[in-house]
Amino acid sequence: MYLSEISGIAIKKDGFFENFGKLGRIYLENSISFIHSEKYLPDIDQNISCIVCNEELLPFFLDKDMGIVVSKEPKNTFYEIYYTIYSEGKLNYSENKISDSATISPKATIASSGVVIGDNCVIGDNVVIREGTILGNNVHIGNNCVLGSDGYEVAKIYGSSKIVPHTGFCILKDNVEILNNCCVCKGLFRGYDTIIEENVKIDNIVQIAHAVKIGKNTEIGAGAVISGNTIIGENVWIGPNVTLSNKIKVGNNAFVSLGAVLINDISDGERVAGNFAYDTKKFMKEFKMKKSEE
Missing domain, CATH: 3.40.1390.10 (MurE/MurF, N-terminal domain)
Structure with a gap:
């Protein structure tokens, strides 16, 4: 326009x-x-x-x-x-495309447009799938999950603060599995999409914010919070209750220990722990020294 x-x-x-x-x-x-x-x-x-x-x-x-x-x-x-x-409705989505081989709970809620569900997907009870959600083949979504929700972007619009409606996409590729009570937000704008690559596994009660990208074969433990525009590589382990700040980059084969709070990028193969997170070996050495002094 x-x-x-x-x-x-x-x-x-x-x-x-x-x-x-x-x-x-x-x-x-x-x-x-x-x-x-x-x-x-x-x-x-x-x-x-x-x-x-x-x-x-x-x-x-x-x-x-x-x-x-x-x-x-x-x-x-x-x-x-x-x-x-x-x-004005000028950022609407296209018609739904849902495979006949998908198994969708009658208790699930599917948006009337902008949803693609591939072959052999399984959608659990009380799942909400919003506009802009695209599921590949063999994707399993546990009970009470929300896919394609608006993320947390606040702006002053016409004089008052509003949570900005999102019009990007939430893309889960083949063989992604998500357990129960998770939220995966879509992108703020088109091109700012949230993308979870093939074979990613996600535990219960995980929050994935807008425009996050997660590489193949990554595993995410229960209670993790992944903030917006974060990029996670392939074959990464994100432990339970880990918090990743926004715009963080996590390299391939990295390991983030349980409860860590990550505020800086970590490189391929790096292992980190602590709040704020840093090298695991150094963290454990300092922790043992502190315990021995008590």
Whole structure:
């Protein structure tokens, strides 16, 4: 759509956009984004077709081939544009595609659009599957899980704080198994999708936030909390009650011990423990020394 189709915004130059994104994470062409500080100028790339900026930054964009909206509060205006388009039903999903071989509890709730369920999937009692959820083949979902829920993104829209409705996808690939009472959020925008790769196994009461990516054969223990935009590699062990901060990167074959609180990236094969988490051998050595002094 064109900026000129949206009322209530100060358009300096008209432009066309199809997608939304945040600077540094613009994944799709023809995206609209926002900027409020010069330090983010290096993140402007060819996928941005429209920008919301303040008066101070306007000179940086006047000679660029992109639409421009001027605002004293660019972030708020960006989300107001998004919310307006969402409210008008312009970010809807396609029709459901559910395999005849899937076993779905009569107590489950399936959204009326935007859901794909592959062959031989098993959906338990009281499962809620929201729009934008795509399940591969042989996916098993335990009782009371919620798939494709909105994540936690708060913005000021039309003067009041709101949890921003999500319009991305929640994708679970072949042979993923999730036990009971788990929540897997979908992506905030299209292209910011939550993706759980093949053969991932997830224990009870696990929270997976928006735009998380989990690699093949990873196992996640009960009570884990994985914050938004976190990337977990393949063959990783995430122990019970582990908390991962947002935008963390966990390498392949890593091991995160139970109860750890991870605030920094960890590399391939690294083993960490503690709150805040660091190298397991060092953690255990210091722990034993402390115990011996008691």
